[in-house]
Amino acid sequence: MTTPLSLRSDAEHLASALPPLLAEAEHLAATVLLGDHGRRRAGTGDTFWQYRPAQVTDEARSIDWRRSARSDTNFVQDKEWQIAQSILLWVDQAAAMSFTSNQNLSSKGHRARTVALATAILLIRGGERVGLTGLRLPPKRGEQQLVQMAAVLAENTDQDYGTPESQGMLPHSRALFISDFLGDLQPTHDALHKAADRGVRGALLQILDPQEEAFPFDGRTIFQSMTGAMQHETLKAGDLKARYLDRLAQRKDELQTLARVTGWQFQTHHTNAAANTALMWIYGALERHA
Template sequence: MDLSTSKHFDGVHLSLDELIYYKQQSVSWLPPAKSLWSQMLGQHQSRQLGRGMDFTEVRQYQAGDDVRSIDWRVTARTGKPHTKLFTEEREKPVILYLDMGRSMYFGSTLMLKSVLMAHMASLIAWLSVAQQDRIGAVIDTGHELIELKPTSRNKGPLSLIQTLVHRHEINISQPQNSQFHTGQPSDISTALLALNRLCPKGSEIVMLSDFVRFTPEHQTLLTRLRQHNRVRMIHISDPLEQGQTHYRGVEQVSNHHQTQWLNFASRKARNEIEHAFAVKQNALQELAHSLGISFASLSSGQPLLQQLHGYKHDHNF
């Protein structure tokens, strides 16, 4: 089934059925199948990026123990081989940063960037609780933060998707009655500070955004977040932002700060848009890699599952 052809999907609004759909899809990414993250990273073994292992104790080596787990310091000190014992990490908090700022409500082809973000958030949420992790979120509307504490079992994903559907509908249907289109959006540093406060050490933090409000000045807060947690960045964009469009007319465009006319019939204009996008994305990716943060990109021009199953390995994540 392709969600993009479902009666529950129109690419603009969100529905509970549309996001609950990903509960059944999460099974595809459970062990022993290839993990979601290893698929996007192009890894052949999901163990490398799978659940963490907590160190418990050191005991004397026994026949059959993995030689790679030998503790050489204790072995040298005692003169007898010793091995490290680990237990699989349980109930790891997974915290999503979900950008619902103004720039996310844009889509030129299949869906809004905000809709794609909600689809990915739902898939991660259902997959997390299926692996006995807890799911929480910081939802950034650009004017306020909505914090959802990490919760296990179905309650976590259901609370998350209900909040997303409700908030998304307000911003789509009644922008004139909210602060959605008025005033200057808040700095992303507010959300990064909230993540530092909300996330217990050892959390997995997944940031889903177009990162329009992100600047190099936020590197310090991101570094602090990375010190005690695993952080992933998923950059969400629209084909038009990359200069990819079949439209060949002249149109007025705005980035909420300035407005200008663009001639999409001009190859030069389209190339300039593509170049500007590539420069910004490359800078974001280089910053992420310099901090040890994994980076991936998704496009609102394709259904989510189609992108994940056909993810090219040159999109290093």
Template structure:
């Protein structure tokens, strides 16, 4: 798997998305042996450049092996991608990547996978400046639209108000909603949106994005922290505060995961220092269940 730093360094989101998706599928196949007693006469292993619409997604979800069907029987669905573009997503990890950079790469790769499968894919960029929404479509021009929207998205302000987000849940539409967010909120506004999406769409995959330096508190000595959404600053000794911080962080992560699963979301924690493969694997599994 290519690292997120290398993918970001390509400075070409369409190319990075394709490299990430096809590298993941090819690598997952190459790293596993075929199981005994399985019948492969109607399949062949995935190779880079193959038409992803012929992938057997059910087999992939069960076994993490990637094969193309020789007889084409496709299923498709609607995939609704959501990007949290509040200012906290500007937080930069030690590898130089912002959460926003990682989220762009991830959502572009998921859009590529879903579009190649024939799914109708839409995108909503959630920021206080207003809701930027591309309705789900399955035509050939949708993927460039999605890439452009992701490339030009900027993180700013706090998470948008319920009034701003109301159009997302104005009508019931069966879909798999995939939200990438760091879940920094003031009063449960992200949870409220996802709960409404769960009611109107049916399936929610919540990808909780955290920077590696947040997860490990890799800072040293005297540090000044600035809240990217409020502008407030805090000075502290990182070495002294590390044990208490990590304890509180783990408690928050446990409670966040428990609450998300109680709400019926498929929750997964992501580390911006790690490749995109874990998120893509969960997307394929959830896609199979939604289909």
């Protein structure tokens, strides 16, 4: 039986391996989160943001006559947007994400989890509601939500490749999908089109090991999936390099096109790059849909 204590233990176990990234997330939170919510854009709220010249669409009652009296132009006060939004995360926890080509590098899954959790920290502390796709962890605020999210993200599945879960995405919410996207892409197409139909916009982050980009293999090589369910042996691995790299490029192009037509953002991140580069890209991509 799962208890709050075990959830806390799971979350602390996960977090114990991530102090650099969590420290970076705290630093980012201090620099990118402004005020109680941190979106610094015009909208419905009580907190003053900036003066701007009045437009013909502005009502007369919105004009700040005291400020306008000091110039030849009428000004209105923009208020900061203070309506919390819901952001749903899907993190691929399939076996393929456990791959790493070097013991000094994070696995794809480890990087995906840490970046997702850091994103959740930034968003929740910025006043948003964050959860996981599906119905297991609906979007909420608060530190306890982060604890529960960490516990869920610590789990693994026995599938070779993950498929995005599109259930539970609220109309006009935002979403983040993190995966290597090396399996069948049809479920990803289906999930993003369903999301677009509900007005959901978001970001796709593809995480790859540098070896998956370079394909440094030659001679006799046995390629095996992480579960061992798929295997291919060749005596001339070097002859496969050009075709492999071409197919990888085609896959990235397909993901980029899919993101564009559904109103999402797409980026590839490598595990030998700093984790905070992915975190900053995600935060910026989600803010563009705020």
